[in-house]
Amino acid sequence: MPQLLEGKTGLVVGVANKRSIAWAIARKLDEAGARLVLTYQNERTESEVRKLAATLRDCAAVLPLDVQDDAQITAATGQAAEALGGGFDVLVHAVAYARPEDLGGRFIDTARDGFHLALDVSAYSLAALAREAEPHMRARGGGSVMALSYIAADRAVPGYNVMGVAKSALESIVRYLSWDLGDGGIRVNAISAGPVRTLAARGIPGFGTMADRAAERTPLRREITQDEVADTALFLASPLSASITGETIFVDAGFHAIGL
Ligand SMILES: NC(=O)c1ccc[n+]([C@@H]2O[C@H](COP(=O)([O-])OP(=O)(O)OC[C@H]3O[C@@H](n4cnc5c(N)ncnc54)[C@H](O)[C@@H]3O)[C@@H](O)[C@H]2O)c1
Numbered sequence: 001m002p003q004l005l006e007g008k009t010g011l012v013v014g015v016a017n018k019r020s021i022a023w024a025i026a027r028k029l030d031e032a033g034a035r036l037v038l039t040y041q042n043e044r045t046e047s048e049v050r051k052l053a054a055t056l057r058d059c060a061a062v063l064p065l066d067v068q069d070d071a072q073i074t075a076a077t078g079q080a081a082e083a084l085g086g087g088f089d090v091l092v093h094a095v096a097y098a099r100p101e102d103l104g105g106r107f108i109d110t111a112r113d114g115f116h117l118a119l120d121v122s123a124y125s126l127a128a129l130a131r132e133a134e135p136h137m138r139a140r141g142g143g144s145v146m147a148l149s150y151i152a153a154d155r156a157v158p159g160y161n162v163m164g165v166a167k168s169a170l171e172s173i174v175r176y177l178s179w180d181l182g183d184g185g186i187r188v189n190a191i192s193a194g195p196v197r198t199l200a201a202r203g204i205p206g207f208g209t210m211a212d213r214a215a216e217r218t219p220l221r222r223e224i225t226q227d228e229v230a231d232t233a234l235f236l237a238s239p240l241s242a243s244i245t246g247e248t249i250f251v252d253a254g255f256h257a258i259g260l
Pocket of ligand 1 (some may be wrong): 013014015016017019020021022025041045065066067068093095096097121148149151189192193194195196197198199200201
């Protein structure tokens, strides 16, 4: 039987280390037959990302990409398309950042520059990346864009603060992009993941307690894994989700459905 992503290509943004959700997604897409390009944020993560990329079946390139830099976005999407032989079918956005002082404490105290930074890196970057990726995805006759969100987009999660506001914007951007890109056969969706113990998660004060509490209150009574998020990413990247766009899919062991 042919593999689900045989002949497909993808650009994965957001790998920092082996715990990154983006890394679980990259491995899953690679196993399913896709040829990938990975990016790294800066010199601090470059060697780790290169080391991980070398373990993939078929990684076409590893490129620098700071999503706050428009020139780097244009360069990375263009170089990825070239390395992958003329465009790509899948774009994974798994990027978020807020200043430590804007997480924890009270949301009301968020300063203007911290707000701008968090929204720029964690939300606007999806629109900027999708815009530059668009011609390279249209060249392939369509494809799938996905971003990673969290339930704090819908509910006030104390401590998550400005990142919750960024996730609300991100999910709204997903819906607007689904309209803009739909006529090119490009689908755009978000995965709202339950707590996963990654580098970004460690930056959120009280994350451990939040994860423990969420696990007690999920219908499945357990935490989720990066690998489970990656399974849904594979579904969204594949023709199995052909008519799904503008959607946020919860991969959170059912936490969002419960009022406890
Ligand atoms: N871990 C969780 O509990 C959880 C839950 C729901 C959603 N998410 C989301 O999943 C995504 C991936 O996070 P993760 O948990 O795998 O953590 P992670 O720390 O492994 O990944 C975050 C990534 O963002 C990148 N990044 C930050 N600023 C950047 C910039 N300016 N330019 C380019 N890259 C930049 C980092 O280099 C890193 O690769 C994020 O959007 C996060 O909000 C995480």
